[in-house]
Amino acid sequence: MFDFTLEATDGVARAGTLVLPHGTVETPAFMPVGTNGAVRGLSPDEVRDAGARIILGNTYHLHLRPGEEVVRALGGLARFGRWNGPTLTDSGGFQVFSLAELREITEDGVTFRSPIDGSLRTITPERSMEIQWALGADIAMAFDHVVPGQAGWELAREGMERTLRWLDRCKARHAELVATGHGRSDAQDVGVGASACLSAVPLSQTLWPIIQGGAHDDLRLRSLEGILEREPWTGIAIGGLSVGEPKPVMHRVLELLGPRLPVDRPRYLMGVGFPEDLLEAIGRGVDLFDCVAATRNGRHGSAWTADGKVNIRRADLRLSDAPLDAECDCLTCRTYPRAYLRHLFVAEEMLGLRLLSLHNVRFLVRLGEQARQHILRGTFHDWSREWLRRYHGKERA
């Protein structure tokens, strides 16, 4: 039910195949973020057509709404929204960071004020595991303590050490859940009319730990060490990057960790990133990514192209009959001219938000596919260098 095969390396860059209960993912791969069980603005079919093979869900958001029991009762995250493919749930740890003004951290866990109705909700490592188990993703993430990128050594140490202590609790609770099978989200539990015809996928879930330590090399190494002391893991995530630290810091941390991570397990860089970040990270040995930028920036009118970023509302696109990105094979680029996309944004038509989100998702997925092909051929680094040069060269396409 879980297998990772490293197929090729090109320098530090890697190409592999990840087999999960709900399907197979070829790496390097970008995973679109579907916080609420939906990649914002896109249907599962559209996400699939964009080439994505695995999507994220969020423990905290799905716990608040609709509640993990609803998702479980409807057959788990993959089946609930008829994505029917691999999923990964984030643990809620990132909300410790992003909802900083609305939460209180104790050793036991984190109490959040719900952004939905203001009610107080407590998530502990154990609760996060229970919720993720009920959601039924293929991969569950450890409940971690993310600190801002500019956090000093002491704060970063505190977050990193707490993350390790919480990891023990996550691991113990997750093992119990897997062992008992309690609350597993098989479709057999459901049998709800017509929807029951979808084949049930027996659920088995794997738990991945998260390296923390902020921008501090010694803390990063201690975090990794602590995680490796708690083997076995089927994959390892790097968290706490792209949270406000300068880019060179991210590169340095990746270079520090890359050679020390087990080669036979996938490495997942959480929350990253922009196209340039993907290539930089792949070149430093990362296999998996997720990022909200594809859909958020898409909704905000910003699209990636081979020649850099394009703000689709730009006045000079008013009469442009050219596709968004002439080299892109997505529905948006195959079909619509820039002038029409610009019009949709200016007129605040929601189709525009969807079309740009779709393009950006496809852009990152395709970037992963291209990187993979070049790694298999041993041409990744030259290709990547040239790609980045062009991307940064002309900001205006």
Added chain:
RNA sequence: GGUGGGGUGGCCGAGUGGCUAAUGGCAGCAGACUGUAAAUCUGCCGGGCUCACGCUCUACGUAGGUUCGAAUCCUACCCCCACCA
């Protein structure tokens, strides 16, 4: 014809003696966004010079006037709206 109300920057609309190149909103222009409290947020937005601070010119229907000083007060005129004939 009479009475009352009103004419403000691309539009709508505040202001009713100095703090006003003039609140807001819209439109326009530019930008940001990295494990989603975001279809969000930020900046610019009369002209000229300046990277900027700033300087300067022209501006609150038109023409005069009062005043050290007027979009704000006075006079005349033009136009718009409402009601009454």
